[in-house]
Amino acid sequence: MPDPDTQITDEALRDVGLLPFGAGKTLVIACGALAREVLAIINLNGLDHLTLTCLPAILHNTPKDIPQAVENAIIAHQDTYDHFLIAYGDCGTGGLLQATCDRLGAVMIDAPHCYAFFDGTDQFIARGEVTSFFLTDFLARQFDAFVWTPLGLNRYPDLRDMYFGNYENLVYLAQTDDADLLAKAKVCADRLGLKFEHRKTGYGDLTEFLTSRS
Known part of the structure; x- marks a missing residue:
């Protein structure tokens, strides 16, 4: 299996997804962000029985479309x-997924979303961090495509306080120990004020979900 960091680009995962990759008889259907x-x-973990395919991560901008895309x-x-x-949480589908x-x-x-299962769903819910905005590794890399530009902040930066005025913290849930991503996440926090x-979460509950099913 190739190194995903060198042969899979964020842009492809965002807009196109990933065709089935692997020879196992269990297909993991995941968000491109994962x-x-x-x-x-x-x-x-040597999970050779698993094959991965990904739907475009950009579906998160229209979550109502996720259930049908998974069904297809x-x-x-x-x-x-x-x-x-x-490998999706509910992700704003209101139980339809x-x-x-x-x-x-x-x-x-x-899990309600990937922030929860990366952080550990039970403890994430228990924290009740309603004034926190979350990033993962993928979103730290793709902040402009998923946050800044869709909200129009690239054109109207004065809207920032309207969107984020009720938030207090940006929490970077890091899957990897990457200094460049850490720096990018800090910049994102600064941009949002x-x-x-x-x-540091690692892969959280996602590991158990995949390894406990043979």
Whole structure:
């Protein structure tokens, strides 16, 4: 399996996704924002029974479209794979993604979003950090594409306080120990006018989700 850091680009994962990658009979359908993390877990744990495919990460800008996109992926591959694991949280679908998975017999990670399962869902919920804005490794790299530009802050920076005035902290949930990403996350906090917190999470509950299913 190739090194995801050298052969998979954020731009492709954001806009196109990733075709099935691997020879296993269980297909992991993940958000493009999780491709590197899922591949790392597969490599570290020798999970040769898993194949990964990713939907475009940009679907997060229209979460209502995620359930149908996941359903389309399952239907497209149901003759090739025996089992389906869905590496998405609810991600703003209002329970519709879980209902889709239940109907099609796919297993979905139990979490509201990737921030929760990276941080550990139970402790994330217990913290109740309603005034915190979160970044992952992927979002630290893709901050402009997913935050700054969609909110129009590239054209109207004065809107920043309207969008983020109720936030106090930017919490960077780091999957890797990367000095460049840490620096980028700090810059993101400065741009949003928020206090910065660095929390090293690794892959959190995503590891158990993938390794506990053979």
